[in-house]
Amino acid sequence: MAAEIQPQPQARKPCLLSKIEAFQDVVSTAVIIPKEDGVISVSEDRTIRVWLKRDSGQYWPSVYHTMTTSCSCMSFNPETRRLSVGMDTGSICEFILSEDYNKMTPASTYQAHQGRVTVVLFVLEMEWLLSTGQDKNFNWHCSESGQQLGTYRTTAWVSGLQFDVETRHAFVGDQSGQVTILKLEQDSCSLVTTFKGHTGNVTALCWDPVQRVLFSGSSDHSIIMWDIGGRKGTAIELQGHNDKVQGLCYASHTRQLISCSSDGGIVIWNMDVSRQETPEWLDSDSCQKCEQPFFWNFKQMWDSKKIGLRQHHCRKCGQAVCGKCSSKRSTIPLMGFEFEVRVCDSCHESITDDDRAPTATFHDSKHSVVHMHYEPTTGNLLTSGTDKVVKLWDMSPVVS
């Protein structure tokens, strides 16, 4: 009798449920409809489509609407079934979807921007429609009257926008790498502060109103967690992507952050651990371990007849060290370094195997992600790629 083949234990990973592939161009934004096997997509191919899962298991459009120009972004409110679509022309078109998602009725149009709308966000509690455009304006309109209420000039194009209903703060992430925090009134706004931490564009923002934490993702491959609720000015860096971060979603019920990047990487971060801030890099004219001079320290080089060395920094203690005193590499997950980084020899000794236990899991969506949406009630994740494909994933094996 042939030996029984034991199945290998499966590594826990997102499970691909479906692919939607009928697009002529990239899907700029798509969302999963809660409590419904459905997806709404807006695309550069000028279409707005509602997809419902049929008995065959495939998604077929129940609504197929063609606009005159590309659709750049959207916001969908499931309670009112209101769909706000940002257009390449600068206008925002609103539609109401029928209860069975088989019909879409135009509601109103806003002439919001001069140039492409980059982000749109409908806030039901305020009846506000927030939007940003390539004209560098951040505007908000009353969604009942259609009137523009206020405007704010941003320093660069905005690619991330979040709103805290309780305190009426808007978080505006732009292409210069900064996040501007604005306090909105009915028809005016005031600048509260600016967060500067990224060396590349801010590409995504995610706000957790419970813990009062803002996550920002950037083309510099990093994510920064800005702890506003903690009131200590703590900002934790999360390094786990090898390419531009393109999307961020927070699963508050499990306290996990889901992030994706343009190389297809999906990272799931356990946020139920306390991480430490990375240290400031110290400046020194000589290695803070072996005291050998660095190459610009001519006097000591001459006095001690030693060759000047290049300065490096230990990522754990921040000390300025030479290459010889920092020859080893280590991950430091509790400082957000899921990849190996330079550490000095004494820090390397102090890091235990327990310290090196990863606090994130790494997965491959196998397409270059431009947009992502997580729906907590179904536990499903949607990714849209440059390959013009939308993928639906069951995240329950990894977000739990």
Ligand SMILES: [Zn+2]
């Ligand atoms: Zn040294």
Ligand SMILES: [Zn+2]
């Ligand atoms: Zn060190």
